[in-house]
Amino acid sequence: MSVFTTVSFEQMQQWLKGYALGELLDLQGIASGITNTNYFVTTTSGRYVLTLFEEHSAEELPNFLNLMTHLAERGIPCPHPVKDKTGAALGELNGKPAALVSCLAGKSLETATPQHCAEIGTVLARMHVAGASFKADMSNLRCQRWRVATAAKVAPFLQAENRQMLDAQLAFEQAFDTSALPRGVIHADLFRDNVLMDGDKVGGVIDFYYACQDVLLYDIAIAVNDWCVNPDGSLDAVRVQALLNAYHAERPLGADEHQAWPGMLRVAAMRFWLSRLNDLHFPQAGELTHAKDPAYFEHILRNSIEKREQLLGNWVN
Numbered sequence: 001m002s003v004f005t006t007v008s009f010e011q012m013q014q015w016l017k018g019y020a021l022g023e024l025l026d027l028q029g030i031a032s033g034i035t036n037t038n039y040f041v042t043t044t045s046g047r048y049v050l051t052l053f054e055e056h057s058a059e060e061l062p063n064f065l066n067l068m069t070h071l072a073e074r075g076i077p078c079p080h081p082v083k084d085k086t087g088a089a090l091g092e093l094n095g096k097p098a099a100l101v102s103c104l105a106g107k108s109l110e111t112a113t114p115q116h117c118a119e120i121g122t123v124l125a126r127m128h129v130a131g132a133s134f135k136a137d138m139s140n141l142r143c144q145r146w147r148v149a150t151a152a153k154v155a156p157f158l159q160a161e162n163r164q165m166l167d168a169q170l171a172f173e174q175a176f177d178t179s180a181l182p183r184g185v186i187h188a189d190l191f192r193d194n195v196l197m198d199g200d201k202v203g204g205v206i207d208f209y210y211a212c213q214d215v216l217l218y219d220i221a222i223a224v225n226d227w228c229v230n231p232d233g234s235l236d237a238v239r240v241q242a243l244l245n246a247y248h249a250e251r252p253l254g255a256d257e258h259q260a261w262p263g264m265l266r267v268a269a270m271r272f273w274l275s276r277l278n279d280l281h282f283p284q285a286g287e288l289t290h291a292k293d294p295a296y297f298e299h300i301l302r303n304s305i306e307k308r309e310q311l312l313g314n315w316v317n
């Protein structure tokens with residue numbers, strides 16, 4: 001159950017007086033989710049999601065909310081923050097920063113088909129194009145410096161073979177020059193559990209709280225490493241092709257991006273291998289136990305290193 005901070009019906013009624021959303025009809029805690037407190041809020045004007053931010057400070061949040069507003073206003077299926085009567089999207093409820101956003105249709109998928117992957121490719125490319133006009137300073141907190149520092153923390157917990165892979169990957173990243181690749185605002189966590197699928201269509205992309213400015217191809221690699229992976233950590237060529245082709249149709253990928261693709265898949269796998277190792281070995285005090293299995297990304301990274309030529313393969317039309 002992921003209601004860490006309880007909000008009563010009466011408190012919500014009171015809070016809604018600051019909004020032009022009509023009267024509260026229903027308030028339901030959302031069981032899934034592991035970081036924030038979320039509620040479905042139904043009023044006489046529609047259905048919304050209330051988020052009480054359990055980890056981010058009020059200073060960090062405006063960029064994310066502004067980004068969602070920017071993307072939603074450009075037709076990207078993502079939560080649209082609702083402004084209160086003073087024009088603010090971020091408020092405070094029960095001592096936590098809080099926001100109301102539009103409620104999107106759909107639910108996240110366990111398994112993705114090539115058709116789903118194509119949908120994701122299209123939405124991701126449109127998000128990158130729409131994000132180009134968003135101006136804000138949002139650095140990637142999971143950057144190479146973070147990867148080097150985190151690798152040093154988790155290395156002592158690894159068996160020799162994995163430690164070798166970690167060192168080899170760090171050396172690879174040191175020499176991997178991505179500075180000339182197209183950059184922009186990226187979601188940086190576009191896993192299946194952050195996308196609500198409404199039938200075969202994307203109902204909405206959620207969880208923009210890792211969004212930052214970085215290499216666009218990196219965002220594609222993050223998505224491919226989740227949406228197009230077989231249980232053994234290898235990539236399913238059909239799903240990869242579907243995602244890349246659909247992306248390419250919206251934002252054509254360049255020869256430099258083609259060249260960098262196998263390396264980018266490695267970097268994307270490394271980032272999540274490291275964060276999962278870090279969460280496992282250094283859990284935050286008071287945090288819900290939710291460490292995800294690092295071995296999953298260990299296999300994906302190993303596959304990316306061993307299958308380099310195949311990954312470059314047949315790419316886009």
Ligand SMILES: Nc1ncnc2c1ncn2[C@@H]1O[C@H](COP(=O)(O)OP(=O)(O)OP(=O)(O)O)[C@@H](O)[C@H]1O
Pocket residue numbers: 002030032033034035036037038049079101102103104105108193196204206207
């Ligand atoms: N805008 C939305 N529209 C519809 N459903 C939503 C929306 N935002 C969140 N949800 C629902 O709430 C659930 C929990 O949200 P989310 O995954 O963002 O939780 P979190 O704790 O904030 O983040 P995380 O679990 O990724 O750390 C989602 O799986 C989804 O079912």
Ligand SMILES: N[C@@H](CCO)C(=O)O
Pocket residue numbers: 189191272275276292
């Ligand atoms: N999507 C991440 C968790 C949030 O960053 C993972 O599966 O490891």
